[in-house]
Amino acid sequence: MKQFLQKILRPLLTRLASNASAPDKKDVFKSLSKLLIDLNKKKSKRGLILNVDFNKDKFIIFSDHHKGNKDDGDDFASNEKNYLAALDYYYNNEFNYINLGDSEELWKYKPAEVISENSTPLKSEARFHEQNKYFKTFGNHDLTWENKIDVDIWFKGIFMLPLPVFEGLILKTKVEDKFLSIFVTHGHQGDKMSDNNGLSTWLVSHIWRLLQRYLDINVNTPAKDYILRDRHNIIMYEWSSSKKDLLLVTGHTHKPVFASGLYSNHPSNRIYNEEVTANVTRNKMTPSYFNSGCCCYNDDDITGIEIANGKIALIKWHWVNNASERVVLEEAELKNIISDLYHYH
Numbered sequence: 001m002k003q004f005l006q007k008i009l010r011p012l013l014t015r016l017a018s019n020a021s022a023p024d025k026k027d028v029f030k031s032l033s034k035l036l037i038d039l040n041k042k043k044s045k046r047g048l049i050l051n052v053d054f055n056k057d058k059f060i061i062f063s064d065h066h067k068g069n070k071d072d073g074d075d076f077a078s079n080e081k082n083y084l085a086a087l088d089y090y091y092n093n094e095f096n097y098i099n100l101g102d103s104e105e106l107w108k109y110k111p112a113e114v115i116s117e118n119s120t121p122l123k124s125e126a127r128f129h130e131q132n133k134y135f136k137t138f139g140n141h142d143l144t145w146e147n148k149i150d151v152d153i154w155f156k157g158i159f160m161l162p163l164p165v166f167e168g169l170i171l172k173t174k175v176e177d178k179f180l181s182i183f184v185t186h187g188h189q190g191d192k193m194s195d196n197n198g199l200s201t202w203l204v205s206h207i208w209r210l211l212q213r214y215l216d217i218n219v220n221t222p223a224k225d226y227i228l229r230d231r232h233n234i235i236m237y238e239w240s241s242s243k244k245d246l247l248l249v250t251g252h253t254h255k256p257v258f259a260s261g262l263y264s265n266h267p268s269n270r271i272y273n274e275e276v277t278a279n280v281t282r283n284k285m286t287p288s289y290f291n292s293g294c295c296c297y298n299d300d301d302i303t304g305i306e307i308a309n310g311k312i313a314l315i316k317w318h319w320v321n322n323a324s325e326r327v328v329l330e331e332a333e334l335k336n337i338i339s340d341l342y343h344y345h
Contacts, residue, residue, distance in 0.1 A: 023232045028190030029239050032248075035168050036183055047168040047185075048135070054173055054334060058308035060090045061184065063100030063251025064294035066141065067121065069113040075105070075296035080121055082302050083295055085324030086317045087124045095308070097128040098169065100251045100292060101139025101186030111144060111154045119158065126159045136165045139186035139252060175310070178338045179245050182307070187236060187250025187291070233257055233291060240288035245341060247312075249290045249305055256293030256303045258314040258330035259337060260285055286344045287337050290314070303329070310334055 039047040052059075065083070068074030076083075090097060104114045115122065128134035138145045145151050145165040155163050168185035232253050237260050240248035262285055290312070293303030301318040313331040317324050 023190050023235055025190075025235050025238070028232075028235045031189035032185075032236075032239050035185060035189065036170075039168055039170050039183075047137075047166045047170065048164075049170045049172060050135075052171050052173050054175070054307055055310050058093065058095040059098060059171070059306070060086075060095045061098045061100055061249060061292050061305040061307075062086075062295055062302065063186065063292045063304075064102045064139070064254055064296060065121075066102055066105040066294075066296050067114055067118045068105045069109050070117045073108060075298075076118075078300050079296055079302055082300055082317045082319055082324050083121060084124055086302065086304075086326070087121075087127075089326065091124075091127050094133075095128075095306075096133040096135065097125065098184055099125065099134070099136045100184065100249075101137045101188075102141040102251065103136070103139075104142045104145075106144050107141050111150070115154050115158070122155075122158050129159050129163065135169055136163065137167060137169065137184070137186055138165050140188040171307075173334075175334050175338050178335075178342060180247065180334070180338050180341075181245060182247045182249060183240075184249045187232070187252035190235075230255060233289070236291075237285075237289040241286045241344075243288065245338070247288055247290060247337070247341075249292065251292045251294065253291060254294040254296075255291060256314055256329075257289055257291035259287035259312075259332055260289045262287045262340075284344060287332070287340050307334075312337065 035046060039049060042049060062083075065079075066075045068076060070077050087097075104111070104118075106114065125134060136145070146167075148162070148165075151163050151165055152161055155161070168183065171182040171184065173180050173182070230253055233255060236248060236250055237257075240246065241260070290305055292305045293314075293316075295302040295304075297303075299318070301316050303314065303316045306313045306315050311331055311333055314329045316327050316329055318327065319325075
């Protein structure tokens with residue numbers, strides 16, 4: 001019976017999860033713009049501006065781990081070994097780590113059970129913080145970390161305190177003779193159905209959690225398509241494309257996007273999203289939007305965005321032959337990205 005229900009319900013639940021967000025374009029634009037303005041004022045507690053040189057400074061961006069309590073509803077548990085191997089690689093290679101939100105799943109679980117069951121990955125993250133190379137932002141599923149008191153209570157003994165948790169970051173740099181800002185935030189802004197919505201939280205905690213435990217279903221399917229496919233990613237692209245010298249990097253959707261899909265060699269790129277191309281031709285699009293994907297795919301893979309050595313890349317880590325392997329899915333020179341940004345403005 002369980003296998004039968006899995007077969008019948010998995011496609012339905014995957015479809016429902018994919019369509020669960022109901023972002024309003026006006027609200028998304030307003031929220032992102034306000035956050036960007038606040039961050040640029042440099043006095044806001046909502047974020048941080050970092051002046052960087054991507055020929056020297058290296059960054060890895062992971063999001064959407066959804067760490068749980070190791071029960072059958074924990075989407076992260078089977079991905080942990082991949083994640084730990086990836087963190088070892090980035091720590092040993094002197095990367096900065098941006099943890100982009102929804103790191104802990106606090107809609108399904110209480111902080112105490114999540115923290116106690118994830119001491120190993122949390123301590124691995126804490127190594128970066130000890131070297132001032134760890135930047136944590138909150139998402140809609142771990143909005144609790146917006147409260148400094150909660151952070152101090154739950155992360156005491158794991159992270160050095162204080163542990164700042166931001167809503168967004170701006171990485172400012174100059175490549176050749178052109179300036180560039182990389183705006184990094186979770187990406188739930190303006191999403192009415194998941195932006196700390198009480199009804200959504202209740203449904204996840206009381207309905208979805210029970211179904212997931214019984215049926216052992218993880219709706220985070222492996223990502224093989226790096227272009228714009230869902231409404232939220234499209235809205236994020238539309239907002240970012242209006243900026244001359246800015247890249248937007250988010251998570252939230254669990255669907256990786258590389259440079260708005262413009263440089264993708266994936267076969268699916270031959271048929272571009274109709275909703276995007278309705279009002280703008282493909283050769284006028286800009287490589288302004290990136291999405292890091294997630295760390296809780298049901299095949300145990302994780303994806304992220306790397307920025308290092310003058311390049312930006314979409315990478316994945318997967319388990320093969322009893323070892324974790326890093327794979328570059330898409331990659332581009334930052335100077336080429338910037339050139340295209342300036343060209344279309």
